Every structure is written in C-alpha cells, then in structure tokens.
Amino acid sequence: MSEKDKGTEARILEAAKKVFVLKGMDGARMQEIADEAGINKALLHYYFRSKDKLFEAVFRDSMAGFFPNLLGLMMQKTPIREKIRIFTSEYIQMIQQNPHIPMFVLHELSLNPRRIAEMIKETGINPDFFIQQIMQEKKEGTLNDTDPRHLIVNMIGLCIFPFVARPILESIVFGGDTQAFDRFIEERKFTVPDFINKALEKK
Amino acid sequence: MSEKDKGTEARILEAAKKVFVLKGMDGARMQEIADEAGINKALLHYYFRSKDKLFEAVFRDSMAGFFPNLLGLMMQKTPIREKIRIFTSEYIQMIQQNPHIPMFVLHELSLNPRRIAEMIKETGINPDFFIQQIMQEKKEGTLNDTDPRHLIVNMIGLCIFPFVARPILESIVFGGDTQAFDRFIEERKFTVPDFINKALEKK
DNA sequence: GTCTATATCGGGATAGAC
DNA sequence: GTCTATCCCGATATAGAC
Incomplete structure (x- = not known):
C-alpha cells in the first residue's frame, strides 16, 4: 500500500503526528502539517474542524505509544524480578520505535495537567496489581524492603529518561557521537533490569 | 527590598522566567510577561530587543538551575558512595526549589538540539572526573562492575524524572493527592541514594 | 525610561468555485 | 473531496509623545 492510497484522513493524522510530536502543540503550524501530508490547509479543517481537534486526535493516539500494554505481563504468574526484566527491556524497545513520544x-x-485526569479514566491504567505482587514477594522474603511506589517510579524513569534528555546526554556524556548513544540505549535493555534487580537483592 | 525597587530589568527577567518556564518559548506571550512584570509590552522591547533575545537570557539563566554545581563535590576525597548520596539528595533538593526547570x-x-553544543562550551561541565573515580574504586574492589556511564545516567534520571513526569505520576500512582506526592519527593532524598548504592554492592 | 497608539505579519479559520 | 482566495484576529515589533 503506497503513501497515496492510504486515505486522506489517515495521511493527515500521520503528518500531524509527525509535526506535533516534534514541535509541540504551540510550535506546530497547520501549514507544515498540510505540506507534510501533501495537501492544503483548507482540507485539514475539512477533516478536523480546528487545530485543537486535530491535536486532540494526535495526542490520544500518542498516549497509546506512551503507556505500555501491561495487562498480559501482569497476569502471568512470573516472579516479580523476571517481570521487571521483561517490562524494562520491552518498554525501552517500545520507546526506541518512537523516541520522541515521551x-x-x-x-x-x-x-495542561488537567488533561491527564480525563485520559486516565479511558486508559484505565493502574499500578495496584503490580504493587500487590511486590508486597506478596516481600512477605515471601524474595525482595528487600524497597518501597513499591519508589520502585515503580524508578523503573519507569530509568527507561524513559535517556530519551527525554537525549540532546544533553549525547552531547555531554557521549561527545556528540549519535551512534554511540544508540548503542548505549541498546545496552540499557540489559543494564537497567540488572541495576534494578541488584538493588532489590536481600543482603 | 520590595518588588518595585528591584530595577525594571531584573523584574522583567524574573517575570519572563516565570512565564517562559511554565509555558515554553512557543506558548509564552509577551503580553503576559509584561503583565507579570507590571509594565507594558513596549518596555520589554526597550530592554531586550526581541522575544528571542529575552528568551535567550532566560534560558541561559535556567541552565544554571539545571546543572548542579559539582566542582566542590567532585574535588573532595570522599568515597564514591558517599558522593552519590550527597549528589542525589542535594540535586533533588535543588530541583525542589524550581521544579519546572527540568x-x-x-x-x-x-x-533545538543544536543549542546545547554552544552552551556546553560555556558551562564546561564534564563527567570525566566522576568516571575516573568510579574506575578507580572498581579497581580497589569497593564497587561491582556497573558501567560508569549507565550509572551516571541512572543517577541523574532518578533525580529528575519524577519532576518531569509529575502530572502522570501524581494522578496514576498517587490518585491526585498533591501533598502525598510532595512527601514522596521528600522521601526520595533517601530512597534514591539507597537504591543506587544497593545496586552497586558486590555480592 | 515609560507610556499609548499603531504598523506589520503570520497563522488559524472560512467562503466558495470546481 | 479538494482546491484558491480571503478573512480576521492575535502577537511581535516600532513610532513617537511625555
């Protein structure tokens, strides 16, 4: 299926996503989106009534690329440390595909922090199951007393942060070597779960 | 010294920082900055020629609030794990004062990733000294074989990430309880260095 | 230095032909 | 559905009085 055959609406959404994600809502220009989609501005307003509406569509779509799908993982009867390994490596992998989404x-x-409240209801994401399992394994004595909420935030942060801070890290830590930074990310699929699991060991 | 006595230029800079930091370059409005400073738009252009120039000044200033001053810490002959403890707790403390800067x-x-290159030269920040010390302590057998670059990125990420992701975390992990989130940040001055140092222990 | 008034322009949105 | 032409507002920037 070629670019032209995909239907105008899909092409617009794709173009809008590209521009919005790179420039942000405020920095994006309808003209640039139109150019990217190979059409004109009027047609944007024909399909989506306003810039706001178009942004809303793109943002909803992007949220899916931000929240990992955890249902399958969480329901398995895998031990928590194995789950951590799977979660981190797969989440890093997932962000690698669209590194600017975070x-x-x-x-x-x-x-616009208020926006999150509405979104949450829809996605229905919820860390309770994970927290439960951590509590359980603590009782069983396989984990040390790390606070589950700190653990969760650490896990997510260790995955996402390098992508959010890429320009600084690439410049300062890697002297501007883009490929070295890409290899670094690749390494993190292993070093991050290692790091976390070491931190969880009982003495 | 009251608000009015601070000199117009300083008041403008302060107002501009507040607005730029909250709304970003693209989302900020000169009118809002003028209102915040208690003057009119024309005066903004009298002191700083353009929005761009004003932003540049604010951004330079903000960088100082982003990069911790490490010179004193790094030069001390403190063992690396103690340095990690000091760095993380002080850095979190520092960001707490201006939580939107990161x-x-x-x-x-x-x-605008190119911007970083210029800035780097001026700040002269550089992780080499820290990396050297990690290497040294590894040889001496007090650290396990964690990669120094991963360690640095982990340290910084664990400090910064909660502030960058605050709306999501506060909503999902803390059910919208702002004060609970503030306490959580306060806890991190201890849990983060603990977490890292546990991950660095030799078996 | 500080103000009011205004120029200028870019960008979102609409009208209307095809 | 898709285009061209145009409207119109908001925002940066400037002119000029005080």
Whole structure:
C-alpha cells in the first residue's frame, strides 16, 4: 500500500503526528502539517474542524505509544524480578520505535495537567496489581524492603529518561557521537533490569 | 527590598522566567510577561530587543538551575558512595526549589538540539572526573562492575524524572493527592541514594 | 525610561468555485 | 473531496509623545 492510497484522513493524522510530536502543540503550524501530508490547509479543517481537534486526535493516539500494554505481563504468574526484566527491556524497545513520544506527552501534560485526569479514566491504567505482587514477594522474603511506589517510579524513569534528555546526554556524556548513544540505549535493555534487580537483592 | 525597587530589568527577567518556564518559548506571550512584570509590552522591547533575545537570557539563566554545581563535590576525597548520596539528595533538593526547570530546559533543548553544543562550551561541565573515580574504586574492589556511564545516567534520571513526569505520576500512582506526592519527593532524598548504592554492592 | 497608539505579519479559520 | 482566495484576529515589533 503506497503513501497515496492510504486515505486522506489517515495521511493527515500521520503528518500531524509527525509535526506535533516534534514541535509541540504551540510550535506546530497547520501549514507544515498540510505540506507534510501533501495537501492544503483548507482540507485539514475539512477533516478536523480546528487545530485543537486535530491535536486532540494526535495526542490520544500518542498516549497509546506512551503507556505500555501491561495487562498480559501482569497476569502471568512470573516472579516479580523476571517481570521487571521483561517490562524494562520491552518498554525501552517500545520507546526506541518512537523516541520522541515521551517528551511530547510529558510536555503537553505539564502544560495542561488537567488533561491527564480525563485520559486516565479511558486508559484505565493502574499500578495496584503490580504493587500487590511486590508486597506478596516481600512477605515471601524474595525482595528487600524497597518501597513499591519508589520502585515503580524508578523503573519507569530509568527507561524513559535517556530519551527525554537525549540532546544533553549525547552531547555531554557521549561527545556528540549519535551512534554511540544508540548503542548505549541498546545496552540499557540489559543494564537497567540488572541495576534494578541488584538493588532489590536481600543482603 | 520590595518588588518595585528591584530595577525594571531584573523584574522583567524574573517575570519572563516565570512565564517562559511554565509555558515554553512557543506558548509564552509577551503580553503576559509584561503583565507579570507590571509594565507594558513596549518596555520589554526597550530592554531586550526581541522575544528571542529575552528568551535567550532566560534560558541561559535556567541552565544554571539545571546543572548542579559539582566542582566542590567532585574535588573532595570522599568515597564514591558517599558522593552519590550527597549528589542525589542535594540535586533533588535543588530541583525542589524550581521544579519546572527540568521540563523547560529539556523541552527547549529537544526542540533545538543544536543549542546545547554552544552552551556546553560555556558551562564546561564534564563527567570525566566522576568516571575516573568510579574506575578507580572498581579497581580497589569497593564497587561491582556497573558501567560508569549507565550509572551516571541512572543517577541523574532518578533525580529528575519524577519532576518531569509529575502530572502522570501524581494522578496514576498517587490518585491526585498533591501533598502525598510532595512527601514522596521528600522521601526520595533517601530512597534514591539507597537504591543506587544497593545496586552497586558486590555480592 | 515609560507610556499609548499603531504598523506589520503570520497563522488559524472560512467562503466558495470546481 | 479538494482546491484558491480571503478573512480576521492575535502577537511581535516600532513610532513617537511625555
């Protein structure tokens, strides 16, 4: 299926996503989106009534690329440390595919924190199951006394942060070597779960 | 010294920082900055020629609030694990004072990655000294074989991430309880260095 | 230095032909 | 459905009085 055959609406959404994600809502221009989609501005307003509506569609779509699908993972009867390994490596892998999504989502949410409340209801995401399992394994004595909420935030942060801070890290830590940074990300699929699991060992 | 006595230029800079940091370069409005400073738009252009110039001044200033001053810490002959404890707790403390700076700096840099190159030269920040010390302590057998670059990125990420992702975390992990989230941040001054140092223990 | 008034322009949105 | 032409507002920037 070629670019032209995909239907105008899909092409617009794709173009809009590209531009919005890179420039943000405020920095994006309808003209640029139109150019990217190979059409004109009027047609954007024909399909989506306003820039706001178009953004809303793109943002909803991007949220799916930000929240990992955890249902399958959480329901398995895998021990928690194995789950951590799977979660982190797969989440890093997932962000690698669309490395600019996290900054986009986080920035727009920080501009408009109220937006998150509505979204949450829809996605229905919820860390309770994970927290339960950590509590359980603590009782069984396989984990040390790390606070589950700190653990969760650490896990997510260790996955996402390098993508959000890429320009600084690439420049300062890697001297501007883009490929070295890409290899670094690749390594993290192993070093991050290792790091976390070491931190969880009982003495 | 009251608000009015601070000199117009300083008041403008302060107002501009507040607005730019919260709304970003693209979302900020000169009118809002003028209102915040208690003057009119024309005066903004009298002191700083353009929005761009004003932003540049604010951004330079913000960088100082983003990069911790490490010179004193790094030069001490403190063991690395103690340095990690000091660095993380003080860095979290520092961001607590201006919790929106990280998102601001990271977002603007991701919009304009080339900007970082120029800035780096001026700040002269550099992780080499830290990496050297890690290598040294590894040889001496007090650290396990964690990769120094991963360690640095982990340290920084664990400090910064909760502030960048605050809306999501506060909503999902803390059910919208702002004060609970503030306490959580306070806890991290201890849990983060603990977490890292556990991960660095030799078996 | 500080103000009011205004120029200028870019960008979102609409009208209307095809 | 898709285009061209145009409207109109908001935002940066400037002119000029005080």
